[in-house]
Amino acid sequence: MSVISRGGPSPHGYRLLQDRRLPVLVTASLFVVMFGFGAFRYQAYGFLDAQVFMNLFIDNGYLLVAAVGATFVILTGGIDLSVGSVIGFTTMLTAWLVEKQGLPLLVVAPIALAVGAFGGYLMGYVIHHFEIQPFIVTLAGLFFFRGLCLVISKESISISDPAVDRLAQTHVPLPGGSFLSIAAVVSLVVLAAAFYVLHYTRFGRRVYAIGGSEQSALLMGLPVAGTKIAVYTVSGFCSALAGLLFTLYIQSGDPLHAVGLELDAIASVVVGGTLLTGGSGYVIGTLCGVLVLGLIKSLIQFEGTLSSWWTKIATGVLLFAFILIQRTMTARRRG
Amino acid sequence: MSLSSLWRAATQHRLFWPVAALIVLLLINVPFTPGFFEIHLKNGHLYGSLVSIVLFGSPLILVSIGMTLVIATGGIDLSVGAVVAISGALACLVVSKQADQNSVAGVLLSFGLALAAALVCGAWNGLLVARLGIQPIIATLILMVAGRGVAQLITGGQIITVNSDSYSLIGGGYWLTLPFSLFVVALVVVLSMVLTRRTALGLLVEAVGGNAEASRLAGIRSRRIKIMAYVFCGLCAGVAGLMISSNVSAADGNNAGLWIELDAILAVVIGGTSLTGGRFHLGGTIVGALIIQTLTTTIYTIGVPTQTNLVFKAVVVIIVCLLQSAAFREKAFGALTKRRNPARKDPGASVDAAPQLEVSP
Numbered sequence: 001m002s003v004i005s006r007g008g009p010s011p012h013g014y015r016l017l018q019d020r021r022l023p024v025l026v027t028a029s030l031f032v033v034m035f036g037f038g039a040f041r042y043q044a045y046g047f048l049d050a051q052v053f054m055n056l057f058i059d060n061g062y063l064l065v066a067a068v069g070a071t072f073v074i075l076t077g078g079i080d081l082s083v084g085s086v087i088g089f090t091t092m093l094t095a096w097l098v099e100k101q102g103l104p105l106l107v108v109a110p111i112a113l114a115v116g117a118f119g120g121y122l123m124g125y126v127i128h129h130f131e132i133q134p135f136i137v138t139l140a141g142l143f144f145f146r147g148l149c150l151v152i153s154k155e156s157i158s159i160s161d162p163a164v165d166r167l168a169q170t171h172v173p174l175p176g177g178s179f180l181s182i183a184a185v186v187s188l189v190v191l192a193a194a195f196y197v198l199h200y201t202r203f204g205r206r207v208y209a210i211g212g213s214e215q216s217a218l219l220m221g222l223p224v225a226g227t228k229i230a231v232y233t234v235s236g237f238c239s240a241l242a243g244l245l246f247t248l249y250i251q252s253g254d255p256l257h258a259v260g261l262e263l264d265a266i267a268s269v270v271v272g273g274t275l276l277t278g279g280s281g282y283v284i285g286t287l288c289g290v291l292v293l294g295l296i297k298s299l300i301q302f303e304g305t306l307s308s309w310w311t312k313i314a315t316g317v318l319l320f321a322f323i324l325i326q327r328t329m330t331a332r333r334r335g
Numbered sequence: 336m337s338l339s340s341l342w343r344a345a346t347q348h349r350l351f352w353p354v355a356a357l358i359v360l361l362l363i364n365v366p367f368t369p370g371f372f373e374i375h376l377k378n379g380h381l382y383g384s385l386v387s388i389v390l391f392g393s394p395l396i397l398v399s400i401g402m403t404l405v406i407a408t409g410g411i412d413l414s415v416g417a418v419v420a421i422s423g424a425l426a427c428l429v430v431s432k433q434a435d436q437n438s439v440a441g442v443l444l445s446f447g448l449a450l451a452a453a454l455v456c457g458a459w460n461g462l463l464v465a466r467l468g469i470q471p472i473i474a475t476l477i478l479m480v481a482g483r484g485v486a487q488l489i490t491g492g493q494i495i496t497v498n499s500d501s502y503s504l505i506g507g508g509y510w511l512t513l514p515f516s517l518f519v520v521a522l523v524v525v526l527s528m529v530l531t532r533r534t535a536l537g538l539l540v541e542a543v544g545g546n547a548e549a550s551r552l553a554g555i556r557s558r559r560i561k562i563m564a565y566v567f568c569g570l571c572a573g574v575a576g577l578m579i580s581s582n583v584s585a586a587d588g589n590n591a592g593l594w595i596e597l598d599a600i601l602a603v604v605i606g607g608t609s610l611t612g613g614r615f616h617l618g619g620t621i622v623g624a625l626i627i628q629t630l631t632t633t634i635y636t637i638g639v640p641t642q643t644n645l646v647f648k649a650v651v652v653i654i655v656c657l658l659q660s661a662a663f664r665e666k667a668f669g670a671l672t673k674r675r676n677p678a679r680k681d682p683g684a685s686v687d688a689a690p691q692l693e694v695s696p
Contacts, residue, residue, distance in 0.1 A: 079472065130663040132656050133610055135411075135472065139597055140652040147645030263480055276473055309487035309588075316481020323469055323477070 023273025023325060024285040031292050034299065042302045050178040052298065057180060060294040061187035062087070062245040064287065066261060067268040068194045069238025071286045072231045074269050075198070076210045077278025078134040080235045082123065082141030083242075084261035086116050088254070089145040090243025095157040095253025098164065105163050113240045119145065120236020124229035134232075142262070149255035156254035159247070168248045183245040190241065194283045207231060211278025267315055268293055271322045292318065349607050352658075353622040356605075360629045367637045380509045384632065392628030393516040394419070394506075394575035398595055399602040399624045400527055400617060401571030404564045406603050409544040409612030410464055410471035412565060415599060417482025418456045418572035419592025422449040423580030424489040427497050436499035445502070450573045456482065457569020461562030479596070486588035496585045506581030516578050523571065528617055537615075540564065544612030598627055601648070605655050 038047050046052070057064070066083050073080045090112045097108045123141050127134045159165075171179035180188075198204035206227040209217040218224050246258060272289030274281025296314045300306045345351055364371045364384070374383035398415050405412045429445035430436055456478060463474035500508075508515040531537030542550040543557040551557045575595070580586045604610060605626055606619025630651065634644050657663045 126653070126657075129666075130657060130660040132660050132663075136600070136604065136610060136652070136656055139600070140649045140656070142649075143597070143645045143652065144649035147643060147647070147649055151640075151643055151646060263476065266476065267480065270473065276470055307487070307492055309484040309492065312484030313481050313488070316477050316484065319473075319477045319480065320463075323473060324467070327467055327469060 020280050021282070022329065023322070024282050024288060026325060027272055027285060027288040027292060027322070031288055031295060034292065034295050038295070038299050038302065045302060047302060050174075050176050054174065054178045054180055054184070056291055056294045056298065057184035057187065059249075059297070060290050061181070061183040062242040062249060063261070063264055063268065063293070064187040064290045065190050065238050065245060066242040067265040067272075067286045067290050068190055068283060069235035069242070070262070070265040071194070071269050071272075071274060071281065071283050072198075072207060072238075073134075073235045074266070074274050074276060075207050075278055075281055076228060076231050077214070077276075078127070078228070078231065079138065079266070079276075080120075080123075080141075080232065080239075081135065081138040081262050082119070082145060083235070083239045083265050084258045084263075085142045085145035085149070086119060086236060086239035087243040087246055087258040087261055088256070089149050090116060090240045091247045091250070091257045092149045092152045092157070092253040092255060094244060094247045095159050096152050098159055098161050099157050105161065105167070109244055112244055113237060116240020116243065117233050117237040120239070121229060121233040123236070124232030127232065128225050128228045146255070146259075152255075153253075154255060156252055156256075158252040164248065164251065168251055181248075183248050186241070186245060190238065191283065191287055198283055203227065203230070208279055211280070213279075264293060264315070267319050270326075271318055273322070273326075275326060349616060350619055350622065353605055353607065353619055353626065357622055357626050357629060360626060360633055364633055364636050371636075376512065381512050381514075384636075386514065388625065388628050388632050389517055389520075390507075390514040391632075392625055393514070393520045394578045394592075395595065395598055395602065395628060396520050396621055396624040397523055397571045397575040397578070398568075398599040399606075399620045400523060401568030402596075402599040403603050403606070403608055403615050403617055403620045404527070404531070404540060405471075405568045406600075406608055406610060407540050407544045407612060407615035408561050408564045409547060410561065410564070411475065411600065411610070412460060412568045412572075413472065413475040413596050414456065414460060414478035414482055415568065415572040415575075415596045416592040416594065417479050417486065418453050418569055419576035419579060419595055420486035420586075420588050421456065421482055421489065422453045422573040422576030423591050424486045424495065424586040424588050425449045425452050426502075426577055427495040427580050427586035428489055430497045430499050430502050431495050436497055437501055439501050442499060442501045446505075446577060449577055450570060453569045453573025453576070454566060455569075457566040457572075458562065460569065461565030464565065465558040465561040483588065486591070488588075490586055490588040492588070494585050494587045498584065503581050503584050506578035506583075519574065519578070523574070524617070524621065527567075531617065536560075541613055541615065544615070599624075601652055602627055604652075 035053075041047075066087060070080055070083060093115065094105075094108050094112050097103045097111065098105060119141065123134075123137050126132060127137050167182055170182050172182065172185055173179050198207065206217070206222050209220070209222055210224055210227055214224060243258075247253065250257070268289035269281070269286050270276060270289070271292055272281070272285030272287070274285060293315060296318075297311055300308070300310055300314075361371070368384065371384050374381055374386060376382075398419070402412055402415065426445040426449040429448055430442060433441040435441065460475050460478060463469045463477070464471050467474075504510075504515050505519065506516055510518060531540065539550070539555050539560050542553070542555055543560045547557045547561075572592075576592060579591055600610075602623035603620050605623035606616055606621070608615045608620065627648070630647065631644060634647060639647075657667075
């Protein structure tokens, strides 16, 4: 962060400031510093154990998937507030279909994913074709899916299906004696896929182009309508997948699961250096953002005496700091 | 004036559709609750469904009025729910620490502290938006996330209960046979209407919302106007927080005012204020807030399972937004709505419409 305050005048510093990768680097170094702090402070409690690091992925895999979906939307300059509700709805739907209807998970999972993607598609369609602000449309989506959760059941449904149980307990061993859960592996696969799509496909270039300037993209002849709708579909799909992972993680469906998770997802994306105005950012930054938020939770757990609400306050402070950095960067670039 | 032109004049009025929706919603209740419109006088208090709609709706009306002004400046305030929680938590904490919880001075002190906290929250939002130029959604998102944490910090993660008659007056008490909160709401409504419509302030707010840069060049201190709007919104949320906590005589940092920001934004949109800023209609907002409260009450009275409340709300939001969208009306009603207001201040629409013709094959 000291780079920002000192770097203005010199040409080298100026180039550094212009580099779009800077926020990702700042977040990554913040993660390293925080991790070093944790390692120093909780050495005696085994903080340096490789499993502590792997647990970040195990505990936040679903958030990573949701945040990757949100990255797509935010890169086009939109916003998706329905993430948390779609996750909650997916846990309910999965739990209900598996437990009350007796369907196997193999059948339920595609249904849940299709429902999430279709929800995203509908929201994208309304946003683009009827020119309503994404904020208000996805807000309606938030209400709608949370309401559907309650329509399925007001009570939480716990899943005792042996297949789900086995899947949730499966450990993927890693060299060094640590392990990852299935959900963590899936989230990393999603991350890799998103990285490939955003940086090596035409669709990815279109996403950045629309975020940079929708009008220019239109004048260049890019299929703006299809891309915008696709982006919300991707977000809906990712949210549903995150919901499935969350179901594995927590092994129940509850109408109040993942309330407010959209804020965590958006916060991860912002902390990861993606500009909320769209057009600039990296999905790797989102990974850094999720890891930083996850690390805050772990540190607070290790501290033991701090209460859970400090997580919220720390998230808020972090958001503030990173938005300030973004402001400084964009102001310099224009000026 | 013929009947049809009178009808046209009435439907053209911007309050026509919201008021019509409110009346329809109220009428739906009649077959289910025979004495829906009756108001009784019991123990010197007025009772009745209409009274309770106003009583339970008053925090929402307050928050929505503040939200209207913020949206009119082209912003949005997501943090009102957190401010509601902070103000309620602080007030209950102060009252519960006192030896005599009924003392008027102590309750007034707690109000003062809570409102001061709400003021600070509003000023913080205003500074972020107006001074640092952060997008309003994100600037207020910070306080929305952190504010809940602060509220839980104040209550220590517990639900603080108070046992004070003077404290419960503002949210659940009666004065001159009417709910006391009604007077508070009336005061705020009259104050904001006079300030915005009898002085130049309302015009300035609309100018800033229409085009902040142009209004700044025209000599309006647009930053100051924006900060004032956020501070006012914070104050309204603070008063609403006092009402909500006093109504149940408890402060819950986690759940007080949960999702009230969404209801408030909804009320503003139903009331006909565009989210893009500029023109605002306080009267419409109040009707919008009453519609939402009536919707909730209706769902309870007609025996629809309460869990469908949210789905209902979502459907209503979508319908209202679709009806407000010019693109939808054109597609759905076609030639019926040819006479559209040409001076629509939606940059997206005008930008999109022209090039699309050239690009499409």
